[in-house]
Amino acid sequence: MEETQNEIAVSEVSQTQRIIHNLKNQIYKFNEINKVEKDKSKLEEEINILINGLLAEELSTDKLGGLIALRGFIYQYYVAIYNMLEMLYNNKWEYLAYEYIDDIALLGIDKIRFIQVKTEREDGQAHSLSPNLITKREKKLDSWLDKLFLNKYEIETKKTFQSVPNIQNKEFSYEFELATNMTYDSKGILSYYSDSEKTKHKDDKLAEFIDKPFIKDGEVHKFTDYIPEGAEWCLNRLTIKYYGRTEKLWIDIIHKIIGLINDKDYEIANRIFEKILINLLERTHNDNLKEKDNRKILFFSSSEIRLWIEEFEKDARNAVDAKRQSKLLATAFNDCFNELHIEIERNWSNPWKQRLIETLLWLKDSLDKQKDKNPFILEIFINRLFFLANNRTVSIKIDASPNWSYLLNSLRSIIYYMTFYQEKAFIFDTDTNFILKQGQNDNSLKQLFAIFNARKKETIIVCRELIEEKLEQCSLLSKINEDIYFFVIDSEKEVKTNRFIKNKITTSSEYPKITSSYSNIKILDGKFIEDFLNELRDALKETNVEYDEALKSWILELNEKVKKG
Structure with a gap:
């Protein structure tokens, strides 16, 4: 070897x-x-x-603990986002605080709402919320409701809050919410706290239980020592809100976003949701909260959230439009390749039919392989083909005529001239604005080709000037010594006035002579490519044309066009 x-x-x-x-x-x-x-x-x-x-191993709940906890954290973020959006609907709250006072807190000028999020596994089994579950104490006043209600005590007794006038004002109002994914009996004790229209259940003993002193290891814990108003006062301000399973909560969030942007496009709404979630995660992952400025990032104002929606909507629309444009573009390319395959099958006979189909498949495969590396390769291809640019967004519709026809003509031309080369390669270089192909036969010199489609907007002379201008921006040229044959197709025909007949215009059918300031750049009118292949196809109807003979004629034709140019 x-x-x-x-x-x-x-x-x-x-x-x-x-x-x-x-x-x-x-x-x-x-x-x-x-x-x-x-x-x-x-x-x-x-x-x-x-x-x-x-x-194959059966996993116990203990082994799933990390995933269960993570799902709970995600659910809490969803609840936060839901309430952020709700702030923009009801204008009741000015700020949302995340994991600062409680899991979530909503702040107004003269009011505050504490939200504690409690979840159970979403494993398809029923997990019910019960009075015993939310009032269960273990070591002290540590039940779910105790912790939720004692936020009031924390707010009023901490020195940092004692200087805030509104909190010390008797008119300052408190609200409490238990947010959950657990269901509960719609006719039971807890239903009263979820629906303001229902009457209190006759067996409701929650206030009595909460106010009852809790004794543990000889130590007495009294709820009223912390909340003098008592449990009944707190329960009158309690809401138990069932947000549903994670998927349902996500759907509700999407619907709220749809209402805010006044557009039922779920893909746009979901992208906005994802951006909000990312922002929320980025703002709340830092646990270095010693500095006041670090803690401030845990507060989200309604005006800030509104700006988020506006900004993220623009980004989402651009992203969705680009994605849909990309799909339409891929469809346009596939349609072109299918059309060309049918055209070749119908108009050509073997062995040339097989050669052209092989070249078509090479071209399609080259683009597919590059798409795996760069998802925007089709957009770049279009921009290089029509604008000699490297942009990733396409400003024209390719799925509509005549642009689709121009793409079809361009792909046909590439297939036609690359068929004459046994070794073919695409040069996808970021340092060029051109679609470059390389062809070679056995020991022959490499030949490079580029193509530009003028879309009937400019004459060949104007196209030359545009190409010359773009060549100045192409750093790849300094690395290339081989000749580059630059084909211009679908250009506007040159027109000239008749010197003997005033205002009468005649059309020139000759291929214009074109020169380039770059000695190795040969700018040619690409119309001769199709003319050459049409002649070959017509000849094949009467006689057999060998590959070597056609290749020789092709090379001679190229050289002849260069001499004329």
């Missing part, structure tokens, strides 16, 4: 040696690729065995 690792000048060996050398190269490459594929396949098989073994 030593021979495969050294460059061999083909010109110094015989035809037989060259064939043997190339065959060895192919065998070596095949063996190397096959070895890598086998190793990769073996590795994947071993990993799948390991994964399947892990999946």
Whole structure:
């Protein structure tokens, strides 16, 4: 295999040696690729065995603890987002605080609402909220309702809040909310706290239970020592809100966004939701809260959230439009390739039909492979083809005529002239604004091709000036010594006035002579490509045209056009 690792000048060996050398190269490459594929396949098989073994194990609740906790955190973020959006609807609250006073707190000028989020596993089983669950104490006043109501005590006794006039004002109002994904009996005790129209249940003993002193290890804990108004006062300000499972809550959030942007486009609404969630995560992941400024980021104003919606809506619309444009663009390319395949099948006979189809598949495959590396490759292709630019967004509709026809003509031209080369390559370089292809036959020199479609908007002379201007911006040219044949297709015909007849215009049917200030750039009217292939197709109806003969004619035609230009 030593021979495969050294460059061999083909010109110094015989035809037989060259064939043997190339065959060895192919065998070596095949063996190397096959070895890598086998190793990769073996590795994947071993990993799948390991994964399947892990999946076969029954997981206890303890082992799922991390996932359950994470789902709970996500649910709390969803509840926060829901209330952020609700702030924009009811104008009741000015700020939302996240994980600062309680899980969530809503702040107004003269009021505050504490929201505690409590969830259970969403495993398809029923998990009910009950009076016992929300009032259960273990060591002290530590039930769900105790913790929720005692926020009032925390607010009123902390020195940091004692200087806030509104909080010390008797008119300052408190609200409490237990947010949950757990269901409860619609006719039971807790239903009263979820629906303001219902009457209190006759068996409701919540206030009595909360006010009852709790004794643990000889220590007495009294709720009224902290909240003199008592449990009944707190319960009158309590709402138990069922937000539903995570999926339902997400749907409710999406509907709120839809209402705010006045657009039922779910994809746009979901993108806005995702941006809000990311912002919320970024603002609340920092646990270094010693500095006041660090704590301030946990507060979100209604005006800030409104600006978020406006900003994220613009971003979402741009992203969705780009995504949909990308799909339409991919469809337009596929339609063009299908149309060209049918056209070749209908108008050509073998072996040229097979050669053209192989070139078509090469072109399609080249774009598909590049799309895996760069999802915007079709957009870049269009911008290079029509505007000699590298933009990722397309400003014209390709799925509509005549732009679709211009794309079809361009792909046809590329297929036509690349058919004459056994070795084909696309050059997708970021340092150029052009669609570059490379072709080569056996020991012949490499030939480079570029294409520009004028879309009947400019004459060939104006196109030359535009190309010349863009060439100045192409840093790749300094690395290229080979000739580049630059084809311009679908240009506007040149017109000239008749010197003998005033205002009468005649159309020139000759290919214009074009020159470039770059010696290796040959700008040519691409119309001759189709004319040349049409002549070849017509000739094939009467006689057999060998590949070598057609290739020779093609090279001569190229050189002839360059001489005229």
